[in-house]
Amino acid sequence: EVQLVESGGGLVQPGGSLRLSCAASGFTFSDHYMDWVRQAPGKGLEWVGRTRNKANSYTTEYAASVKGRFTISRDDSKNSLYLQMNSLKTEDTAVYYCARVTGYSYGLDYWGQGTLVTVSS
Amino acid sequence: DIQMTQSPSSLSASVGDRVTITCQASQDISNYLNWYQQKPGKAPKLLIYDASNLETGVPSRFSGSGSGTDFTFTISSLQPEDIATYYCQQYDNLPFFGGGTKVEIK
Numbered sequence: 001e002v003q004l005v006e007s008g009g010g011l012v013q014p015g016g017s018l019r020l021s022c023a024a025s026g027f028t029f030s031d032h033y034m035d036w037v038r039q040a041p042g043k044g045l046e047w048v049g050r051t052r053n054k055a056n057s058y059t060t061e062y063a064a065s066v067k068g069r070f071t072i073s074r075d076d077s078k079n080s081l082y083l084q085m086n087s088l089k090t091e092d093t094a095v096y097y098c099a100r101v102t103g104y105s106y107g108l109d110y111w112g113q114g115t116l117v118t119v120s121s
Numbered sequence: 122d123i124q125m126t127q128s129p130s131s132l133s134a135s136v137g138d139r140v141t142i143t144c145q146a147s148q149d150i151s152n153y154l155n156w157y158q159q160k161p162g163k164a165p166k167l168l169i170y171d172a173s174n175l176e177t178g179v180p181s182r183f184s185g186s187g188s189g190t191d192f193t194f195t196i197s198s199l200q201p202e203d204i205a206t207y208y209c210q211q212y213d214n215l216p217f218f219g220g221g222t223k224v225e226i227k
Contacts, residue, residue: 037165044206044218044219044220045157045218045221047217063215097165099164106212106216107171107176108155108165109176112164113164114164
């Protein structure tokens with residue numbers, strides 16, 4: 001069974017940093033691109049960024065709203081995905097989901113349960 | 122960036138009704154469009170990929186069509202368990218979600 005479990009959310013002050021983790025199981029993690037998607041309270045979905053797989057040199061892409069502040073990384077030996085968030089702003093407050101990109105399209109076919117990040121003084 | 126305009130933002134329909142949601146891209150995205158369902162407090166679920174392909178296990182009352190800039194998502198016969206917010210997502214360039222459509226029962 002495919003599972004994605006996020007952790008690391010919490011309350012952080014504006015300008016602070018936080019690192020989210022996503023533990024994957026039930027599939028060959030190293031084969032897949034992985035995304036982060038967030039959802040502010042009561043709002044819609046916002047794509048945050050992507051890491052490609054080893055075959056594609058682990059390249060990353062980011063939404064304009066987080067580029068230069070957020071960094072996505074992965075450790076295939078640990079089946080883990082990470083999101084390092086620096087210079088956090090109040091507008092980064094959201095539930096953060098990790099999601100698997102399918103192997104046959106660019107849809108996100110499995111999602112974690114999400115972890116809440118609150119940026120507030 | 123390619124913007125996605127999704128409409129309506131909300132709708133109310135009766136059980137058994139046909140429900141249609143549209144998504145318009147700001148430029149040609151071929152068939153690079155997915156549709157998701159999100160129930161309150163839950164993670165989104167992929168329903169349709171590549172504009173018209175039904176994800177495994179998704180009921181056949183859900184369908185998608187379109188290419189280029191105009192796309193349609195249809196529930197052929199609305200069921201109570203379909204109450205959710207639906208999102209389109211393009212992936213021609215960087216992925217981008219539409220604003221969502223909240224579907225309620227009348």
